[in-house]
Amino acid sequence: MPNLPRRISVIRNATLANGDVVDVRIDGSTVVEVAPARSSIGAGDRDRDADRDSDALDLRGFLLLTAPAEPHAHLDKAMSWDLINPPMGDLVRAIDSWRAYSSVMTEDSIADRARSAALRLLANGTTAIRSHVDLLVGDEPLRGVRALVRVRDELRDLMDIELVALAASDLPDSTIEEAIDLGIDLVGGAPHLAPEPLADLRRLLAVAERRGVGVDMHTDESLTGAPTLGELARIVRDWETPVSAGHCVRLGTLEPAELADVITEVLASDIGIISLPITNLYLQGWQQPVSTPRGLTALRALLDAGVRVAAGADNVRDPFNPVGRSDALETASLLVTAGHLTLDEAYAAVSAGARDVMNLPVAGVQIGAAAELVAVRGTNLSDVVANASADRYVIHAGSLVAQSTVSYEIAAIRSNSPLVTEAR
Numbered sequence: 001m002p003n004l005p006r007r008i009s010v011i012r013n014a015t016l017a018n019g020d021v022v023d024v025r026i027d028g029s030t031v032v033e034v035a036p037a038r039s040s041i042g043a044g045d046r047d048r049d050a051d052r053d054s055d056a057l058d059l060r061g062f063l064l065l066t067a068p069a070e071p072h073a074h075l076d077k078a079m080s081w082d083l084i085n086p087p088m089g090d091l092v093r094a095i096d097s098w099r100a101y102s103s104v105m106t107e108d109s110i111a112d113r114a115r116s117a118a119l120r121l122l123a124n125g126t127t128a129i130r131s132h133v134d135l136l137v138g139d140e141p142l143r144g145v146r147a148l149v150r151v152r153d154e155l156r157d158l159m160d161i162e163l164v165a166l167a168a169s170d171l172p173d174s175t176i177e178e179a180i181d182l183g184i185d186l187v188g189g190a191p192h193l194a195p196e197p198l199a200d201l202r203r204l205l206a207v208a209e210r211r212g213v214g215v216d217m218h219t220d221e222s223l224t225g226a227p228t229l230g231e232l233a234r235i236v237r238d239w240e241t242p243v244s245a246g247h248c249v250r251l252g253t254l255e256p257a258e259l260a261d262v263i264t265e266v267l268a269s270d271i272g273i274i275s276l277p278i279t280n281l282y283l284q285g286w287q288q289p290v291s292t293p294r295g296l297t298a299l300r301a302l303l304d305a306g307v308r309v310a311a312g313a314d315n316v317r318d319p320f321n322p323v324g325r326s327d328a329l330e331t332a333s334l335l336v337t338a339g340h341l342t343l344d345e346a347y348a349a350v351s352a353g354a355r356d357v358m359n360l361p362v363a364g365v366q367i368g369a370a371a372e373l374v375a376v377r378g379t380n381l382s383d384v385v386a387n388a389s390a391d392r393y394v395i396h397a398g399s400l401v402a403q404s405t406v407s408y409e410i411a412a413i414r415s416n417s418p419l420v421t422e423a424r
Contacts, residue, residue, distance in 0.1 A: 005157070005399040008371075009055040013037050014064035016365060017344070017381045024064070026371045029397040034365055057393065057400065062375040063384050065347065066364035067394065068328030069128040069354035069372075070121055071274045072216075072246045072312040074166075075151065076110050076133045076144040078117035079317050086319040090286040091221060095193075097319040102136050102144075110147035117316060118155055120326035123404060125374030127396040128160040130216065130358050132188055135167050141175050142182060149183040158401045160360070162186065164216045167204060169194035176207050186242075187211070190218035197228050205235050214242040214359075216274075220250035223284055223293055227254070233265035242359045244272035244310075248297040249280050259298055263305045272308040272357030275299055275349070277334040279314035279321045299339045310357035311335055311349035329376075329388040336385065343381045371398040 011024040014037075023041035025033035035041050077098060086097035114131075121129060133144045145165070152161040162185040167176050169191070176187060187208035194200035201217070208215045215236065220227050227250045236243045245266075251259060266273065275297050284295025302309050313331050316324035324330070328350040335346035355363055355372075363372035377391035378384035394402035 004403070005396075005401045007055055007399050008057050008395055009398075010041060010057070011064065011373075012041070012056065012058045012060075014059040014062060014365075014375065015379070016064060017347075019380070022064075022365070024365060026395075026398045029371050031365060031367060031369045031371050034367060057375075059375045059393065061377055062391070062393070063378045063380065064365055064373060064375045065381075065384075066351040066355075066369075067127040067372040067374045067396070068125050068350045069130075069310075069358055069360060070126050070312050070328070071130050071244070071272075071310040071354040071358050072276055072314050073117070073121070073129050073131040074133075074315050074318065074320070075114035075117050075129070075131040075148055077315060077318040077320065079113045081317045081319065081322050084319055088322065091283045091320070094283065094319040098134075099137060101319075102134065103138050105136075105143065107143045107147045107150075110144050111150050114148055114151045115154065117326065118151060118159065118161065120316075122155075122159050122394060122396075123392075123402050124325070124327040124329070125376070125392055125394050125402075126159070126326075126328055127372045127374075127394065127401070128355065128358060128360055130162050130164060130186075132164045132166040132216070132218075133184075135165055135171050135175055135179060137168075141171070142179060145179045145182050145184060152183075159396055162358070164188040166190070166218070169196075169200045173203070173207050176204075177211065180211050180213060184213075186214040186216050188216045188218065190221065192218070192220050192222065192225065192228050197226070198231055201228055201232060202235065205232075208241070209239070212241065214244075216244045216246065219245035219248050221247040221280070221283075222250060223253050223288075223295070225250065227251070227262060229271075230262045230265045233262075233269040233271055236271070237269050239269075242272075243269065244274055244357050246274040246312075246314075247276055247280060248273055249284055249295050251298040251302070252294065252296050254298070259301055263298075263301060263307060266302075266307055267305060270308070272310060273297060273302055274354075274357060275309065275311045275335070275339070276314035277311065277331060277338055278324055281334070281338060282321050282323075294338055296339055299335070299341060303341075303345065308353065308356050309349055310354040311346075312354065325388075327388060329385055332385050333388070343385055347381060347385065371395055 280295030
């Protein structure tokens with residue numbers, strides 16, 4: 001839109017999740033005042049023509065929330081399902097399909113899909129993304145890294161993007177270090193898939209420690225096998241750089257005593273755990289057609305223990321997940337239905353919880369918080385998560401960076417309809 005981005009200094013008549021209707025003042029990229037609606041905030045703007053560009057935004061009829069953050073994306077893989085046409089199936093089949101296709105991808109093609117995926121997330125309210133990027137097989141393993149660094153730079157004024165090197169066990173350390181030199185922010189991998197999981201875990205952590213960067217590992221993404229999360233926690237116990245673990249599906253199948261031991265290790269190392277419901281519900285359980293297990297981590301036990309928990313969409317329309325709307329409200333809804341979280345817990349996991357695990361500043365409608373906000377048409381959190389209206393305003397660093405408006409036309413009900421008669 002030609003009038004975006006637009007600096008916002010006053011928000012009026014916004015409904016909060018607790019039901020309060022407020023006005024909000026923003027100074028630069030920070031929320032500096034929150035007061036009951038029709039207060040003195042922005043009084044001088046109230047008589048302006050609503051159609052004129054201004055620094056005020058009236059959100060009557062909208063719920064104002066902390067903007068979502070996506071803690072675990074794969075922008076380099078996103079939107080590739082139709083190009084690959086892979087067989088549906090479990091994690092191994094998805095990996096095989098992706099590896100076969102990745103050999104023919106160009107840097108430009110990766111960047112085009114990644115940019116499109118990031119902008120879809122932004123349109124739906126996500127203003128920060130952490131994306132893993134594969135260090136690829138073949139002669140040019142850093143094609144994906146260069147593509148995503150380019151996209152991150154292009155979108156720098158619209159959203160925050162950080163990148164994680166996803167290194168397979170057969171990839172040399174030198175390639176990981178070269179990716180860091182190109183601008184990668186964290187070291188990642190999937191050591192549970194390696195022939196010697198603990199050895200690969202220690203190798204990847206050694207690279208991160210040597211280079212002084214944080215870690216975000218794909219961890220224990222299976223329903224069986226020896227968990228590696230406890231060992232990850234023990235190795236990083238005294239680290240000052242941030243550490244997080246994604247998937248952690250195996251935790252959802254552990255007996256209570258064993259689960260408690262792992263959670264104790266996680267708490268002692270302050271590791272953030274990232275649940276990825278849509279992808280793991282798709283990938284896990286193919287071998288168990290009867291009483292198919294949910295592919296989720298132990299959300300309730302982790303939250304009750306005080307572990308920092310985030311949730312994200314992970315893959316979107318690629319061999320690892322053929323569907324997905326690039327919408328944090330979809331993830332929140334799945335956390336409620338499949339994870340049995342409350343609405344408040346579910347939305348926190350995709351917003352404040354995600355930002356915490358990503359080590360981003362506190363954001364939301366509170367004084368001193370970063371002005372990272374999304375407004376969704378609706379009356380309360382239940383309405384917003386359930387209906388996920390596409391009517392939205394997205395604010396990043398105090399500027400309106402995306403907005404969408406939807407209109408519906410429905411045929412009139414006939415006056416002699418039995419339903420209309422009964423309603424009268």
